Each structure stands twice: as C-alpha cells, then as structure tokens.
Amino acid sequence: MTDPPGATMEGMSGTWIELTEGVFARRYAELDLTVGLVLGAERALVIDTRGDTHQGSEWAAAVRDRTSAPITVALTHAHFDHCFGTAAFGPVRVLAHPGCAAAIARSADDQRAEWVARYRDRGDDATADALAASVPVPPEPAPPRLDLGGRVVLLRHLGRGHTDHDLVVDVPDADVVFAGDLVEEGAPPDLAEADVAAWPATLTALLELGRSIVVPGHGAPVGPEFVAQQRDRLQEVADLCARVQAGTLSAEEAARRSPYPGVPWP
Ligand SMILES: [Zn+2]
16 A cells, blocks of 8 residues: 555554563554554454554554464454554454444444544545545454463453443553553543543552553553542542532533543533
8 A cells, every 4th residue: 555645654653662571552643542462472462453444554564573473353442543443454353342342333434424524624635535444343242361372361341431341451461451541641531422420430440450551542651650640530520520410510610620621521
C-alpha cells in the first residue's frame, strides 16, 4: 500500500516501549493510542488492533518484525480506534468480553460514520477513506486464562467503567496489566459511554491486582499512584452526577466543579 498524500512515517508508524522481557507497548501519534504485545514461547498476544485496516497493517508488520509465532488478538473494547484494524492480522483468533461483540454489532456503523466525518472535517481524507473501508472482525468470548507457552495471561473483566465490557489483560509474571481505556494518560478519561458510578470500584479492582506497570489505552504507561488519582477524580465526577440526579445540584454547577473541566458530562 502506498502512503497517502501528506502522510509521514512519523505519523503512521509507532514507537515501541519494552516494558519487560517479551512484553511491549507501542504508541502512536494518532489519537495518542497505545497497543500491546505479549510474547510467549509458543504464541503471541496482540492487544488492540488500531483504528482501520491501513493502521492495522502497519501494526501487524511491526509485530511480525518481533515474532513469527502464531498470533491471538485480545480487544479491550469496541471503540473503533482499538478494534477496526483487526482484519489486517489475517485469520487469527480474536478474543474479547462478550459485550464487545454486541457493542461492535450495535455501534460499528455509527462509529465509522461519525469518525469518517471527523477526519474529513480535519482534511485527513486518507484516514477517512481507510476507516470507511474497514470492517471490524467480531470477537469470540475470551477465556479467563491464555497460555502463551511459558507465560500465562489472564483476561479479566473487573467491572463496568469506560464501557460495559472493558477487558484488561493481566500478565502476572511480567508485573504488567494492559487496562484499555479504563485508564488514560495525557488526556482526561472519555466519559461518553461510561458507567461513572461503577468506574471507581473497577479501578480499585485494577489496583488490587498489584501490578507495578499499567498500560493505558492512550498515553504512556503509568504506575498505581496514577491509577489511584484517576480513580479519585472519577469518584468526584460520580458524586457530582449523583447530586445532579437527586436534584440538589444543577448540571451547570456540577460541570463547573468537575475535575475534568470541558470533558462532556456523562
Ligand atoms: Zn474507548
């Protein structure tokens, strides 16, 4: 595939971060997305597939530079930037929370239409065209445990939060957990589809895994203190929402007091 006009290698390709032996994050400028790769002796687990088939092809090639092992894909959730690139990985096993397949079936067309329009508004026709041509692969229900050969990963749903089906990929022997958009670094968490009342407890459950490195769905890997701070801010949002619902605080005042000013209110 030729590069679209205006695209640069910097814009298209990513930056590897080796977290520990055989466990990688890869960061992209586009939406500050962060995806993951976990290598075992027998197979490789790819965590999220980027936002369209063109982006997914770059990611799949980067994975192939690191390993020739058979690939399994785990999707953290159904938002297009995490799962519309799956087809580029070919006929592989694709795993997610059962709610992810339902959310893809329900929302893929709307997500595509919304974001194709956004990219066209920005003058990024190349990404708009790639997204318009991308169809997400329906995932199958993830087993709780996956043996990659000498390394076991745990696929966990810790509760509702960013969506109703967030899957976290826990790599106990590496002391790393991939949290998807339950954790966002560099930008406020996305509350648009969130269950804000449930999200803080889900992050407490994430902290109770005891991992030193938490890989967010966007931004740089963080530690538990960052997750705790985000949990506490989301609790403030949840408390404000509860007061609005109880009629003791106006929505305007709640938005003004929000720890995430300017983030669309749930
Ligand atoms: Zn998301």
